[in-house]
Structures are given as C-alpha cells and as structure tokens.
Amino acid sequence: MDHKILQPVHQSFFNQPTLQLAEELLGSFLVHETPNGLLVGKIVETEAYLGADDRAAHSFNNRRTKRTEIMFHEAGFAYVYTMHTHHLFNIVTGRANQPEAVLIRGIEPMIGEDVMLENRPVSKRANLTSGPGKLTKAMGIDKSYYGNRLWEKPLYIAVGExxxxxxxxxxxxxxxxxxxxxxxxxFWISNNPFVSR
DNA sequence: ATGTCGATCGTCT
DNA sequence: GACGATCGACATT
Incomplete structure (x- = not known):
C-alpha cells in the first residue's frame, strides 16, 4: 500500500445523508498517525444511528447530555464513548442539531499491524480488529479523542476504493x-474476515 | 457453531 | 443504583 495516497478527506466529505455516508465509508481508511508509527485500517463494517427518531441512538428524542453533546455538532467530529471496559468510535454526521452518527464496527489492518498487535495481543489475526471495541484498542483510540476533527491529523478518514x-x-x-x-x-463488505459477525 | 454468563465502570436517573 | 451500540471464557449441540 502506498502511503502517499493517504490524505485526510475534506470536511465536506461528511456532509451527506448518514445512511449514505455509512455505506460510503466502507472501503475508506481510518488513519492514526501515532508516536509509534502509522496505523491504517480499511473500514469494513459500519452502523448508522439516526438521532432523534432512532430509539437505538444515544441521542434518541434529542437527549442532550455531556456524553451525547458532540452528536449535536456538525458532521466530521469523533464521538468516542465507553462501553463496559471498551471504547467505541463513531463519526458524527448530520447537520448541527441533527444528532446522528456512524459507528465503526470493523476494520482490516493495512499498515502498522505489528503495532496494532502490541496494542491488542491476539493469536488469531481475524480477532485483532473485528469489533468496535477491538479496533479502538488496536488503533490506539480512547476517549481523549472525543470531539477531534476527523478531517485533520493525527486521526482522520482517507478515501479508499x-x-x-x-x-x-x-x-x-x-x-x-x-x-x-x-x-x-x-453495512458491511461481503466476505471480509474483519466483519464482527 | 451457538448460547450464556460475568467482568467492570462511566454515565445518567 | 441501574444500565449498557462489548468481549472473552466456557459450556453445550
């Protein structure tokens, strides 16, 4: 894989309907430039959460709390929250005050797999990043990234195939x-081993 | 392959 | 005080 093709998307990339973006993100790259090296994963599984009218969303009924606050922002910010002992990574979508998001559930390691394995030691490769809590651990994403701009380094989305x-x-x-x-x-890529199930 | 169960902790009521 | 947008271990088919 050629590192030079990895450029952050423009902020406007995130300005599309959430369901469309959830599908569009498949094949895109999640990139994290860390002190230990470049980490890149191809997004292979996503879920859309449609805010006010979606009972499964944290922002259902426009519930606005310290945790969900970032969902009410414009698209392109990171929404990271804690689930039991794990961190889950979302991309905020929708317009301001339209609290929607896309959860990243699976990525395929492309660059920096050795560092990912240090972050999350596993015996079976397919178990490294095949789940929302697994991939954040492998990619070094935690709650300190809450609210980060995903069109800028060090954590960003890059266009893929x-x-x-x-x-x-x-x-x-x-x-x-x-x-x-x-x-x-x-949404997921058919037959990809890094889909959570 | 599928199911159940417990860990464990920040957030919200 | 209750509850998870999870994971890993273990049991059972």
Whole structure:
C-alpha cells in the first residue's frame, strides 16, 4: 500500500445523508498517525444511528447530555464513548442539531499491524480488529479523542476504493430498541474476515 | 457453531 | 443504583 495516497478527506466529505455516508465509508481508511508509527485500517463494517427518531441512538428524542453533546455538532467530529471496559468510535454526521452518527464496527489492518498487535495481543489475526471495541484498542483510540476533527491529523478518514459487494442488515447489540431493532442500518463488505459477525 | 454468563465502570436517573 | 451500540471464557449441540 502506498502511503502517499493517504490524505485526510475534506470536511465536506461528511456532509451527506448518514445512511449514505455509512455505506460510503466502507472501503475508506481510518488513519492514526501515532508516536509509534502509522496505523491504517480499511473500514469494513459500519452502523448508522439516526438521532432523534432512532430509539437505538444515544441521542434518541434529542437527549442532550455531556456524553451525547458532540452528536449535536456538525458532521466530521469523533464521538468516542465507553462501553463496559471498551471504547467505541463513531463519526458524527448530520447537520448541527441533527444528532446522528456512524459507528465503526470493523476494520482490516493495512499498515502498522505489528503495532496494532502490541496494542491488542491476539493469536488469531481475524480477532485483532473485528469489533468496535477491538479496533479502538488496536488503533490506539480512547476517549481523549472525543470531539477531534476527523478531517485533520493525527486521526482522520482517507478515501479508499469502492468495495466489490456490500451487505445491509440489522444492527447488533440493541435488543431493547423496540421498532428500531429491525431497521437496516448496518453495512458491511461481503466476505471480509474483519466483519464482527 | 451457538448460547450464556460475568467482568467492570462511566454515565445518567 | 441501574444500565449498557462489548468481549472473552466456557459450556453445550
């Protein structure tokens, strides 16, 4: 992989409908320039959370708290929150006061896999970044990145290649979200081993 | 391959 | 005080 193609997207990249962006992000790169080296993963699985009308979203009913505050900003900021002992990484989408986001659920290691393995030692390669809590650990993303601009270094999105085949289905881990359980807001690259399931 | 269960802690009520 | 947008271990089929 050629490092030179890794340029942060323009901020306007994030200004598209959330469902469209969740799909568009598949095949794009998540890039983190760390003191230990360049870490790059291809995004292979995402989920959209549509804010006020989506019972599964933290911002359902426009619930605005210290945690969800960043979701009410314009698109392109990082929303990182703690789930049990894990950090989950989201990209804020939608316009200001339209609290939507895309959760990154799986990435395929492209550059810096050795450092990722130091961050998160595993025996099976496919277990390194195949889940939202796994990939943040491997990529060195924690809550200190809350609110970071994802069109600037050191943590950013870079354009990649369009995937061959995309699958769409229900989101994972939201059994109590009533009608929202059935919403087809999950996107993944067909047959990629770094999809969480 | 699938299911259940416990860890563990910040956030919100 | 209750509750997870999870993970890993262990059990069972």
């Amino acid at each position: 369009r995937p061959q085949e995309i699958m769409i289905g229900n989101r994972i881990g939201i059994p109590n979200a009533k009608e929202a359980v059935a919403y087809p807001y999950r």
